[in-house]
Amino acid sequence: MNGLQCVGIIGTGSCLPGVVPAAIPRQRGGVDRSSAQGLAAAAARRALDSAGVAPEQLSHVVVAGCAHGRPQHGVAALVRRLTGADRAAAFDADAEYGGFVRALTMAEGLLRGEAAGACALVVGVGAGAGAVVLGPVPRGRGTISTSLLTGGGIGAAVNDVLSRAGVTAGAVRHLLAEAGAGQEGADAGGEGAAYVPVALDRVSRRGLLGEGDVVLLCGTGSGGTVGCSLLRWAGTGTDQPWASTHACSF
Numbered sequence: 001m002n003g004l005q006c007v008g009i010i011g012t013g014s015c016l017p018g019v020v021p022a023a024i025p026r027q028r029g030g031v032d033r034s035s036a037q038g039l040a041a042a043a044a045r046r047a048l049d050s051a052g053v054a055p056e057q058l059s060h061v062v063v064a065g066c067a068h069g070r071p072q073h074g075v076a077a078l079v080r081r082l083t084g085a086d087r088a089a090a091f092d093a094d095a096e097y098g099g100f101v102r103a104l105t106m107a108e109g110l111l112r113g114e115a116a117g118a119c120a121l122v123v124g125v126g127a128g129a130g131a132v133v134l135g136p137v138p139r140g141r142g143t144i145s146t147s148l149l150t151g152g153g154i155g156a157a158v159n160d161v162l163s164r165a166g167v168t169a170g171a172v173r174h175l176l177a178e179a180g181a182g183q184e185g186a187d188a189g190g191e192g193a194a195y196v197p198v199a200l201d202r203v204s205r206r207g208l209l210g211e212g213d214v215v216l217l218c219g220t221g222s223g224g225t226v227g228c229s230l231l232r233w234a235g236t237g238t239d240q241p242w243a244s245t246h247a248c249s250f
Contacts, residue, residue, distance in 0.1 A: 007111050008142025008234045010119070010135040011051025012201040014194075015042035016128035036065060039129035040075050041082035043197075044121055048083065050204075051119070051133035052237045055083050059118040061090040062107045064099030064193040065125035075125055085121065099193040100124035101219045101227030105146050107134055126192025130201055141212070141234035149226045154178075154218055157226040165230050167214065172230075174209065176200055177218035195219070204236060211235040 017034060032038055040063060048055060061083075063076040076090035093103040100122070107120040111134055119135035147161035154177065162169060176199045196217050203209055213233045220226050 006137050006139055006142045007108050007134055008137035008231055009132045009200075009236070010137060010234060011047045011049070011053060011133035011236050012131070012197065012204045013043045013046025013048070013050055014128060014130040014198045014201040015039045015046065016198070036125045036129070037075050037078040037082070040065070040079050040123045040125050040131070043129040043131040043201075044079050044083050044123055047121065047131035047133045047201075050236050051135065053119050053133050053135065055085040056087055057117070057119050058083075058085040058088040058121050059114050060107055060110050060120040061085055061088045061123070062103045062120065063090075063092050063123045063125060064103040065092060065123075075123070079121070079123060083121070088121070099219070100130075100196045101146075101217055101229050102148060102225075103193075104132070104134070104217070104229055105148060105227065108143055108146075111135075122197075124193035124195070124197045126194035128194050128198055130194045130197025130199075132197055132200065137234035141232050144214075144230045144232055146230070147226075147228045151224045152226065153224075154220050154226050154228075157228040158216070158218065161216070161228040161230045167230065171214050172216050173213040174203065174215045175218070176203070176215065178220055193219075209233050209235075 061076050061080045063079055065075050076092045080088055080090040093099055093106060104122050107122045111118055111120050117136060119133055121133055123129060123131040145161050145165035147157045149157045176196055178195055196219055211233060215231050215233050217229045
């Protein structure tokens with residue numbers, strides 16, 4: 001039997017387009033750091049640092065990439081190489097904005113078939129990039145329920161995920177959902193599949209997420225796709241403010 005009883009987010013990271021310091025090469029491993037692949041790899045490394053997880057502990061790397069309605073292909077394999085996750089299987093998953101939540105759900109399902117202690121990296125790429133590390137968490141923490149729908153809208157998906165978990169809307173402390181400019185994530189450059197993970201990293205590094213808080217992640221995509229993930233926050237090792245992650249320093 002799989003010893004990984006509970007799975008949840010144990011680290012977050014993000015990287016947004018910005019000025020590259022002169023001391024840091026603009027190219028690394030043959031990849032331009034301002035490209036989707038470069039931003040994704042930088043966000044991934046920050047998430048790994050936040051979680052205290054080494055690249056060789058990763059069993060899977062899943063990338064959801066979509067910006068301006070255009071899928072970003074071939075990113076996962078490069079993120080795997082640039083982060084040194086040589087033991088991990090890597091693949092790309094697309095569903096526009098909803099892609100990150102779907103990728104998160106895929107990675108969680110894969111982890112439950114792995115040995116205890118296995119971790120997965122999930123990256124969302126858009127105008128910037130956001131990443132999370134999934135891994136073992138204490139009982140009562142981590143993912144509570146998930147809803148992946150086609151049609152019905154985000155309201156139906158929210159009702160479905162809450163109903164599955166037996167949780168009331170009033171119990172949700174934080175809602176991170178696809179939104180317009182001026183809201184968490186969008187105003188910081190998190191766009192496309194990066195929106196939700198960039199927003200999550202931002203609130204985490206600001207110290208706004210308390211251990212045990214119920215968090216709802218939502219994304220909608222093309223063709224009426226909707227993804228919602230309800231989780232109980234387990235905490236991360238993040239101790240740096242949001243400002244320190246704003247400019248990409250891959």
